[in-house]
Each structure stands twice: as C-alpha cells, then as structure tokens.
Amino acid sequence: MIRHVVEVELGDRSYPIYIGDYILQGFVEKFREKLGVAKAAIITNPTVWDIYGNQVVKSLSAERVDYDLIIVPDGENAKSLNVAERVYGELIQKGFERKDAVIALGGGVVGDLAGFVASTYERGIAYIQIPTTLLAQVDSSVGGKVAVNHTLGKNMIGTFYQPSFVYIDVATLKTLSDRDFAGGMAEVIKYAFIKGEPLLSIIQGRRDDISARQMDILAEIATICCLIKGGIVEEDERDTGLRAVLNYGHTLGHAIESISEYKYSHGEAVAVGMVFAAKLSKRIGMVGADVVELHKRIIGSYGLPTTMISASIDKIIQVIERDKKRAMGGHVFVVLDGVGNPVIRNIDREDLISALGEFSKEG
Numbered sequence: 001m002i003r004h005v006v007e008v009e010l011g012d013r014s015y016p017i018y019i020g021d022y023i024l025q026g027f028v029e030k031f032r033e034k035l036g037v038a039k040a041a042i043i044t045n046p047t048v049w050d051i052y053g054n055q056v057v058k059s060l061s062a063e064r065v066d067y068d069l070i071i072v073p074d075g076e077n078a079k080s081l082n083v084a085e086r087v088y089g090e091l092i093q094k095g096f097e098r099k100d101a102v103i104a105l106g107g108g109v110v111g112d113l114a115g116f117v118a119s120t121y122e123r124g125i126a127y128i129q130i131p132t133t134l135l136a137q138v139d140s141s142v143g144g145k146v147a148v149n150h151t152l153g154k155n156m157i158g159t160f161y162q163p164s165f166v167y168i169d170v171a172t173l174k175t176l177s178d179r180d181f182a183g184g185m186a187e188v189i190k191y192a193f194i195k196g197e198p199l200l201s202i203i204q205g206r207r208d209d210i211s212a213r214q215m216d217i218l219a220e221i222a223t224i225c226c227l228i229k230g231g232i233v234e235e236d237e238r239d240t241g242l243r244a245v246l247n248y249g250h251t252l253g254h255a256i257e258s259i260s261e262y263k264y265s266h267g268e269a270v271a272v273g274m275v276f277a278a279k280l281s282k283r284i285g286m287v288g289a290d291v292v293e294l295h296k297r298i299i300g301s302y303g304l305p306t307t308m309i310s311a312s313i314d315k316i317i318q319v320i321e322r323d324k325k326r327a328m329g330g331h332v333f334v335v336l337d338g339v340g341n342p343v344i345r346n347i348d349r350e351d352l353i354s355a356l357g358e359f360s361k362e363g
Helices: 024-034 046-063 081-093 106-121 133-141 170-175 178-195 199-205 207-211 215-235 242-247 250-259 266-281 287-303 311-321 347-363
Strands: 002-008 015-020 041-045 065-070 102-104 124-131 145-152 153-160 166-169 332-337 344-346
Touching: 002 215, 015 215, 024 046, 024 124, 024 166, 041 081, 041 106, 041 133, 046 065, 046 102, 065 081, 081 106, 081 145, 102 106, 106 133, 106 145, 106 153, 124 133, 133 170, 133 178, 133 215, 133 287, 145 199, 153 250, 153 287, 166 170, 166 207, 166 215, 170 215, 178 215, 178 250, 178 266, 178 287, 178 332, 199 207, 199 215, 199 287, 215 242, 215 347, 242 332, 242 344, 250 266, 250 311, 266 287, 266 332, 311 347, 344 347
Parallel strands: 015 166, 041 065, 041 102, 102 124, 124 166
Antiparallel strands: 002 015, 145 153, 332 344
8 A cells, every 4th residue: 555655846847755565566556647648658677677677567457558678778878878769769660659658667777867867858757766776776876966977977867857756665565685674874975965864774673674684673773764865955955055965974985886886875975975974084083983883883774885895086086086976176975973963075085095095905
C-alpha cells in the first residue's frame, strides 16, 4: 500500500512522491492520472528488467498503455553521451513525440540518464522516476538534477528537469545486493549528519531492522529523506546556494569514484568523503573528535569504508580542481558546524593537501 505522499512544491513544476511497499503494479494508475499520454518509453537495464519486467508489462497492458522498451547497459558507464545518443535514436525511430513520456525504471544511473534524455529530447518530454535502489529512492530520483558523465568528470553534462512524479516501492530493495544496499545507506547517513534528528537516532537505534530490510522502517527512512531533500529543493531548485549542503561527502567522493574508475561505488566513495569532511570540520575548529568518531562508528556499522583509497594526493587534487564545485580560487567543501548544521567553506589548497595527506596515512 502507499504509506506516505511527499509533495515537492515548485509552482507549475510541483510533483508528488508516492512511497509504499509492494505497490509497483499501481504505478500505471498514477501514470494515467497524471499524464494520460499516448505512449511510454521504458528506459531500464537488463538486471532490473529481468526482475521486474513481467510485472511492469502486465500493469501497462492492463491499463492499455502502449510502450516501447529501451535497454541500456548496467553500471556507471551507461551515463554517457554515447549511450544517450543511442537512446535518442531509438526514440526517434519508434516515433516518440512531445506528448509521450519516459519511464525511468532502475537505480540512480538509469534515472540520471533517462531524465537527461527526457529533458533534451524534442526540448523536453515528461518523465517519471521509479527508483529501485535505496540510493535512488532516498536521493537521486528527487530534485530534478539529471546528467551524464564526461571522461574528465562525473555529472559534468546535465540539466535541471523535474519529473512528473516519483513512485517508490521499498519492496524492490529486497532484491539488492548487500553492497548496493550499504551504498544507499551512505546517502541516508548523509541526511542524518546534515539534518540531525530524528534520522540520526533511527539509523543508530534500528540498525538491525534496517539491515534486515523491514518494510516499515525503510518506508519511514525514504519518507524522511525525501522530505529533507524536497524541502531543500523547494528553497534552491537550481543549486545556487542552500542545495549545495546535499553535497556533504561528495567533493572527495566524486574524486574517489573517478580515480578508482568506479571500482568504488558512489555510496562507498561518499562514505569515505563524509569521514574526511568530518575530519576537515574538526581541523578548522567546528567540531570535536567525538563527531569524527560518530561518523566512523555509524558508517562502519553499515559495512561502508571509512579510510582513504591508495592514490596520489596530487591526482586527487587534480580531480577535485576539475570538479564543478571549485570556486573563488579555493576548493568548496560542505563541513559541519555541529551535527545537523552543514556549512559551505572554501578550503585553501595547501590546507587541503595537508589534510588529505594526513587522512591517507590513516588508511
């Protein structure tokens, strides 16, 4: 059943987020209600389609919705201009028009790629997000930031384009690998540190229930995270100020992803990035050692890494300096002035090199 509905209020770009368990078959009813389109393009990957394809087809057929299926590769490499170009070609060949819509069925990679394609195909067609991973359900499917990667940086080519609605079935999380589930928890932990209670207590006090993937707690976590992110997006849709706090742990995290050639998942890299951000916060006198230890304890308890990869500091700095968050001759990091109080600071290059050097020795 649908347990919660979160409304993201953005004027004529407003949309609902439906959250529940075992509700996947009901998305077509909302699809018809919100869009009433002639045809839908389902963009997904082989892994997700093998699990949910029959259920999706049955639901679409029952509501007499015409659809075409576009399969893209698994993994981060699908977020590329080459794959986007192939998807454009399939949409053109299959006769998709502006009155039609795209369905993004999958994790964050599929959602970002499908959203980017939808935002640019015929100058924009409607799309909906059906996220099937924890990371996508609590973070990437909400807020309308869609992008593909470039060989020189992650998410360097993108747009702001809001979905018509987001449909979250937490029962899909039962099919995730332990590694993918842990990676999604990194984003949940991020929200706990930038917002504080009640999420901070929930992820500590109900770790066993969360790890066992109990439906009630997963729906509650998804709802809290969507409320946090939705509220921030309502204030800063186009990422000109406040929304930057959502990048807690991501500046170093994106560098780790790139340097490891995505051997580190997004969540694993962000987990390391959050520990570093906490240590950076301590270094500039904003938090004490207890906050750093809290990061290590919570992040480690969910099976996520807390120490630096083996890599050249110079190379890490090069990637960070290429990152889109660089500004004012320094390096922009989200740090904490206490748990629940994120602030944006420009870190001097020499201080950053020194801090990274110390952090790398701890690994």
